[in-house]
Amino acid sequence: MGKSIVIVGAGVIGLDVALLLAERGYGSHITVIAEHLPGDTSINYTSPWAGANFSAISGNDANALRWDKLGYGHMMKLAEEHGVEACISKTPSFEYWDEMPSRTKIDSMSEYLKDFKILAKSDIPEGCQFGVSFTTITVNAPRYIQYLHRLLKEKYGVTFIREKLTSIESAFSHPSTKVVFNCTGNGARDLPGVQDSKCYPTRGQILLTRAPHIAKNVMRHGKDYETYIIPRPQSNGNIILGGFMQKGVGTGDTFSSESESILKRTTTLLPEILTGGAMEVLAAFSGLRPSREGGARVERTSIPLDGSGSGILVHNYGASGTGFQAGLGMANEAVGTVEDVLSSLPQAKSRL
Numbered sequence: 409m410g411k412s413i414v415i416v417g418a419g420v421i422g423l424d425v426a427l428l429l430a431e432r433g434y435g436s437h438i439t440v441i442a443e444h445l446p447g448d449t450s451i452n453y454t455s456p457w458a459g460a461n462f463s464a465i466s467g468n469d470a471n472a473l474r475w476d477k478l479g480y481g482h483m484m485k486l487a488e489e490h491g492v493e494a495c496i497s498k499t500p501s502f503e504y505w506d507e508m509p510s511r512t513k514i515d516s517m518s519e520y521l522k523d524f525k526i527l528a529k530s531d532i533p534e535g536c537q538f539g540v541s542f543t544t545i546t547v548n549a550p551r552y553i554q555y556l557h558r559l560l561k562e563k564y565g566v567t568f569i570r571e572k573l574t575s576i577e578s579a580f581s582h583p584s585t586k587v588v589f590n591c592t593g594n595g596a597r598d599l600p601g602v603q604d605s606k607c608y609p610t611r612g613q614i615l616l617t618r619a620p621h622i623a624k625n626v627m628r629h630g631k632d633y634e635t636y637i638i639p640r641p642q643s644n645g646n647i648i649l650g651g652f653m654q655k656g657v658g659t660g661d662t663f664s665s666e667s668e669s670i671l672k673r674t675t676t677l678l679p680e681i682l683t684g685g686a687m688e689v690l691a692a693f694s695g696l697r698p699s700r701e702g703g704a705r706v707e708r709t710s711i712p713l714d715g716s717g718s719g720i721l722v723h724n725y726g727a728s729g730t731g732f733q734a735g736l737g738m739a740n741e742a743v744g745t746v747e748d749v750l751s752s753l754p755q756a757k758s759r760l
C-alpha cells in the first residue's frame with residue numbers, strides 16, 4: 409500500500425488532488441483516508457448534495473477567478489473525453505443578476521468561457537440589471553464522485569481507507585509518508601492540528617425534480633438569494649432546483665417553506681420547467697458548503713511531528729459553493745507546491 413502521499417478527505421476536493429497526481433503516474437503512492445467515501449450520504453459530507461454546475465457564483469478575488477478558470481478548462485476537457493461515464497455535460501447556460509456584477513468578474517469570465525455573450529436588456533428577466541450566456545458544465549454530483557472513486561481505485565491503484573482521524577498529525581503515522589493533503593472541507597474547523605476558526609458552513613437546500621425536456625442551465629443571482637435550474641446529466645431527465653446561501657447555518661434538516669420558495673422562484677424564472685402546469689418533485693436535500701472568511705485555503709505548511717521532526721502538510725479546503733467548478737484548479741495549485749517531494753518519488757508511466 410502506497411503511503412508516500414496521504415490525502416485526507418474523499419469529497420470532490422480530495423478526489424481532484426488524487427486525480428491530478430494519478431494522471432501524472434503517482435497513483436500507487438496515494439492513500440486517501442476519509443470518514444465518508446463516495447456513495448455515502450451525511451450532512452458532514454458536502455459533495456453528494458451539490459447541484460452542480462459551473463457558474464459565476466464565486467468571489468471576485470484573484471484566487472477564486474484563477475481557480476475557476478483552471479477548473480473550467482479541466483472540466484470541459486473531461487466532458488469532451490469522458491462525459492458519459494463521468495456524468496458531466498456541456499450545457500447552454502443563462503445567468504442573470506439583480507445588481508450589476510463587478511467588472512473584474514465579467515472581464516475574467518469573458519476571457520475563457522466558451523460562447524460567452526452579454527445579453528441585451530430585452531433578453532433578460534424583468535428586474536435584472538445584467539445577463540450573460542455561455543456554454544457551462546453541468547455535473548451529476550453524487551455520480552461524478554463515484555466515477556472518480558472507481559477510476560482512482562481501478563485504473564490508477566489508489567488506496568482508500570475509511571477512517572475518522574482524531575488529528576491531522578495522525579495522517580503522518582506511517583514512516584514512509586512524505587506529504588499530507590488536508591482536504592477535509594467543513595472538518596477543517598474542528599480537526600485538531602488545523603482548527604481553522606475562519607471556517608463556517610453555508611447551508612443550501614435543493615429539490616430533485618423531473619423535467620426531461622429542460623436542456624439549459626439558468627441562474628438568477630439576487631442580493632441575498634440564488635435561484636437556479638440545473639439539468640442533471642445521466643439522470644434520466646432529472647433537474648436540480650435551488651436554492652439558498654445561508655451563512656453560518658449548520659442544520660441538515662429540510663424545510664417545506666424553503667421548498668415552496670424554490671418552486672415559486674424557479675417556475676417564475678423559467679415557467680417551462682412545468683409539465684402540464686405541474687412539477688414532479690422527487691426529493692428535497694440540504695447540504696453545507698465549506699466556506700471560509702477570505703476564501704479557500706490552498707497552502708503548503710510544515711507541521712511538527714512527535715519525535716520525528718516535521719511533516720509537509722498542504723491545506724486545500726474552504727471551497728464553499730465552488731468545489732466542483734474550481735476543485736481541479738485548486739488541486740493544480742496544491743500539487744504545484746510539492747514538486748520537490750514528487751520528484752523524489754518513482755513515477756509510473758504517465759497515463760495522460
Ligand SMILES: Cc1cc2nc3c(=O)[nH]c(=O)nc-3n(C[C@H](O)[C@H](O)[C@H](O)COP(=O)(O)OP(=O)(O)OC[C@H]3O[C@@H](n4cnc5c(N)ncnc54)[C@H](O)[C@@H]3O)c2cc1C
Nearest residue numbers: 417418419443444454455461573593595612695731732733
Ligand atoms: C446545495 C449545494 C449546492 C452546490 N452546488 C454547487 C455547484 O453547482 N457547483 C460547485 O462547484 N459547487 C457546488 N456546491 C459546493 C460543493 O458541493 C463543495 O464546494 C464541495 O462539495 C466541497 O468539497 P470538499 O471535498 O471540500 O468537502 P466534502 O465533500 O465535505 O468532503 C470532506 C471529506 O473530508 C472527510 N473528513 C473530514 N474530516 C475528517 C476527519 N477528521 N477524518 C477523516 N476524514 C475526514 C469527510 O469524510 C469527506 O470525505 C454546492 C453545495 C451545496 C450544499
